[in-house]
Amino acid sequence: MRGTAWLEARLGEGPQQLGQIWIAGGALRHIDDRDAAEGSLAPLADLAALRETVKTDDGGNFRPLRGAPTLRRGWRSPILAAPALARWLNVLYPGALAFAELGGALPVTPFEETARRQTGMYRLLHAATPEQARRTIEEVCDAGCLRQRLWSGGPARAEGLPLLCPEACNYFVGRCRESLAAARA
Amino acid sequence: MTIIGGPSTKRQKGPFGKFRKPGLFSKGPPHSRIPPSCRAPAPTPPWSSPGTAPPSTPTPAGPTYRHADLLRESGLFAEVHECFWKEEPNFRHVLEGVDAPRVYVVPDFISSGYFTEEVIPRELGLSGPVTRRGEQEIYYCEPVGLHPAMTGVLLERAAEVTAGAPPDPARTALFLIGHGTGLNDNSTKVVYEQAARIRERGPYAECHAAFMEQAPFIKDWRETTALPHVIAVPFFIADGLHSYEDIPVLLGMTENVREHGFRNPHPIGGRTLWYASAIGTDPRIAEVVLAQVENFDARHGVA
Numbered sequence: 368m369r370g371t372a373w374l375e376a377r378l379g380e381g382p383q384q385l386g387q388i389w390i391a392g393g394a395l396r397h398i399d400d401r402d403a404a405e406g407s408l409a410p411l412a413d414l415a416a417l418r419e420t421v422k423t424d425d426g427g428n429f430r431p432l433r434g435a436p437t438l439r440r441g442w443r444s445p446i447l448a449a450p451a452l453a454r455w456l457n458v459l460y461p462g463a464l465a466f467a468e469l470g471g472a473l474p475v476t477p478f479e480e481t482a483r484r485q486t487g488m489y490r491l492l493h494a495a496t497p498e499q500a501r502r503t504i505e506e507v508c509d510a511g512c513l514r515q516r517l518w519s520g521g522p523a524r525a526e527g528l529p530l531l532c533p534e535a536c537n538y539f540v541g542r543c544r545e546s547l548a549a550a551r552a
Numbered sequence: 553m554t555i556i557g558g559p560s561t562k563r564q565k566g567p568f569g570k571f572r573k574p575g576l577f578s579k580g581p582p583h584s585r586i587p588p589s590c591r592a593p594a595p596t597p598p599w600s601s602p603g604t605a606p607p608s609t610p611t612p613a614g615p616t617y618r619h620a621d622l623l624r625e626s627g628l629f630a631e632v633h634e635c636f637w638k639e640e641p642n643f644r645h646v647l648e649g650v651d652a653p654r655v656y657v658v659p660d661f662i663s664s665g666y667f668t669e670e671v672i673p674r675e676l677g678l679s680g681p682v683t684r685r686g687e688q689e690i691y692y693c694e695p696v697g698l699h700p701a702m703t704g705v706l707l708e709r710a711a712e713v714t715a716g717a718p719p720d721p722a723r724t725a726l727f728l729i730g731h732g733t734g735l736n737d738n739s740t741k742v743v744y745e746q747a748a749r750i751r752e753r754g755p756y757a758e759c760h761a762a763f764m765e766q767a768p769f770i771k772d773w774r775e776t777t778a779l780p781h782v783i784a785v786p787f788f789i790a791d792g793l794h795s796y797e798d799i800p801v802l803l804g805m806t807e808n809v810r811e812h813g814f815r816n817p818h819p820i821g822g823r824t825l826w827y828a829s830a831i832g833t834d835p836r837i838a839e840v841v842l843a844q845v846e847n848f849d850a851r852h853g854v855a
Contacts, residue, residue, distance in 0.1 A: 541638065
């Protein structure tokens with residue numbers, strides 16, 4: 368998986384933070400559990416258990432954005448070698464390691480281009496104005512995602528390793544469509 | 553439009569024939585070789601708040617994750633990724649995370665149509681069955697539902713669901729249930745094709761294709777067959793509103809499947825009905841993914 372070698376190099380420099388995750392000693396846990404005793408954290412056995420953990424927040428609400436700062440606390444991963452660590456991190460923050468490794472070679476897609484290629488029920492986005500896109504950015508990205516938007520000049524938001532966002536995601540596209548549909552109604 | 557996604561798989565090296573070991577994922581007692589995390593779905597729905605507006609609705613991605621986990625654990629590929637339309641990881645940027653020089657993309661879809669013909673190629677930047685991008689070759693395979701191996705999966709599912717008290721096959725009708733839509737013929741075609749293949753094999757006296765929203769309607773099953781035993785298998789990728797609620801009502805079942813799971817059989821109007829979960833939840837679909845990869849190699853002369 369792309370990003371594995373990059374992760375290994377970063378871990379060679381010491382423990383790291385990626386979004387809300389603390390990576391130390393080959394294991395993962397929530398950054399706010401950094402100093403928690405190991406015995407106080409529930410061990411997650413596998414990727415399926417991790418997927419269950421990232422699916423909802425503390426209140427049981429679905430997390431449509433993996434970049435949302437609402438990751439549950441109270442768990443720890445097993446001690447993993449770099450390839451497995453990369454797979455676990457790819458569940459927590461899909462694409463993050465690959466995007467970081469690509470760095471300047473990561474293709475960035477402006478929102479206008481994302482909007483233009485939509486079809487079917489998302490064709491509505493062809494009519495999105497910069498103002499409507501800006502409002503959705505405020506609601507979805509600024510209010511609810513730790514990733515750094517490269518496609519609209521967003522600020523670096525996360526501490527630690529880079530958490531890059533090269534293009535408006537499908538959740539953003541869906542939310543933007545909802546507001547366009549509501550404005551038409 | 554309930555399920556989106558499909559693992560993109562990459563072969564490491566070696567002759568591809570080694571992937572076609574019969575029963576790679578299903579040898580022995582049902583599912584005995586499959587790790588607990590990948591076993592057939594629990595009777596409870598795998599997501600928490602169905603029925604709310606998309607795209608904030610959690611999608612039933614569970615089966616695709618389970619198939620991908622099985623393929624990962626098989627060790628046959630250097631990497632296995634999964635991606636989805638509405639859920640993360642999205643289709644759009646999944647290929648950037650793939651290091652391997654050769655990538656197979658297998659849609660975890662029951663039929664071809666708008667998503668497999670338009671959305672997935674567009675989002676992944678595919679130019680045809682084979683796309684070359686820098687050092688990488690991307691092979692776009694057919695959806696799992698189209699492969700002839702699905703016939704075997706359907707028959708095994710029918711046998712499993714009746715395992716407690718198998719009915720006399722000579723007095724049993726198998727129904728394959730599709731959604732049915734006037735928008736795209738492909739989604740019904742695949743159900744008819746599978747029903748025809750099962751009739752050719754002849755394990756049951758009858759096999760019918762039936763649909764929720766177009767004729768022949770599944771709600772008319774009592775007129776379609778006069779046989780006393782009926783097995784109904786939804787030809788869907790994931791369990792959800794249709795398999796938990798709509799189809800049971802159309803079949804005349806009174807049990808709440810979402811709450812109680814797939815308990816069988818059901819006595820209905822003097823007949824006996826067995827009802828299975830969506831075929832796409834079957835762990836053997838992971839084998840069908842492999843079969844589609846092999847099929848691609850054979851059709852496109854990939855060495």
